Amino acid sequence: AQSVTQPDIHITVSEGASLELRCNYSYGATPYLFWYVQSPGQGLQLLLKYFSGDTLVQGIKGFEAEFKRSQSSFNLRKPSVHWSDAAEYFCAVAASGNTPLVFGKGTRLSVIA
Amino acid sequence: GAGVSQSPSNKVTEKGKDVELRCDPISGHTALYWYRQSLGQGLEFLIYFQGNSAPDKSGLPSDRFSAERTGGSVSTLTIQRTQQEDSAVYLCASTQTSAAYEQYFGPGTRLTVT
Numbered sequence: 773a774q775s776v777t778q779p780d781i782h783i784t785v786s787e788g789a790s791l792e793l794r795c796n797y798s799y800g801a802t803p804y805l806f807w808y809v810q811s812p813g814q815g816l817q818l819l820l821k822y823f824s825g826d827t828l829v830q831g832i833k834g835f836e837a838e839f840k841r842s843q844s845s846f847n848l849r850k851p852s853v854h855w856s857d858a859a860e861y862f863c864a865v866a867a868s869g870n871t872p873l874v875f876g877k878g879t880r881l882s883v884i885a
Numbered sequence: 886g887a888g889v890s891q892s893p894s895n896k897v898t899e900k901g902k903d904v905e906l907r908c909d910p911i912s913g914h915t916a917l918y919w920y921r922q923s924l925g926q927g928l929e930f931l932i933y934f935q936g937n938s939a940p941d942k943s944g945l946p947s948d949r950f951s952a953e954r955t956g957g958s959v960s961t962l963t964i965q966r967t968q969q970e971d972s973a974v975y976l977c978a979s980t981q982t983s984a985a986y987e988q989y990f991g992p993g994t995r996l997t998v999t
Contacts, residue, residue: 815990815993870986872918873918876927
């Protein structure tokens with residue numbers, strides 16, 4: 773069975789600082805990996821996804837993530853955080869493109885001036 | 886175009902009552918998913934419909950939970966004899982069967998069982 777670990781429950785960064793949110797997954801084969809963002813009172817929005825190919829994927833809102841098979845990781849990064857990035861971030865894995873997602877517990881990002 | 890819609894947005898019910906939650910997926914999306922988001926358990930998969938295939942019910946927590954999808958479009962999640970632990974936000978998502986594989990989520994229904 774697949775599983776996802778997001779080690780950081782809550783992270784606080786200063787506006788303009790860089791950001792890295794960690795995600796580790798457990799799955800026997802090459803997984804389908806996703807990062808979603810949930811702003812207060814909003815639904816889940818897909819930031820980026822990885823299926824195959826280039827291990828560095830670009831997403832919306834200036835986010836990127838790197839798939840590292842050797843570390844079973846798919847960390848999310850952003851070079852300069854904006855106050856509007858404050859939200860809950862979820863990493864998810866699926867066995868294939870259409871199968872249900874298995875989510876991590878989420879990381880709440882706070883941005884301070 | 887229109888996204889995934891869910892109704893009601895909020896539902897308060899008494900313990901022991903039955904509730905129905907509705908999901909309207911994006912037109913043309915063949916796959917539909919129900920998830921539950923609660924403080925203690927995070928985001929959990931409940932049930933998955935793919936076209937005309939039998940649904941994957943492996944995530945349903947008990948036999949009080951059921952779901953149907955009529956005409957390959959609208960889906961209803963029914964919870965019978967609600968319990969306080971059923972209080973959560975119920976999220977619906979849909980996707981096309983294509984290489985995009987992006988699940989589009991609705992805004993959710995917040996269920997409170999008193």
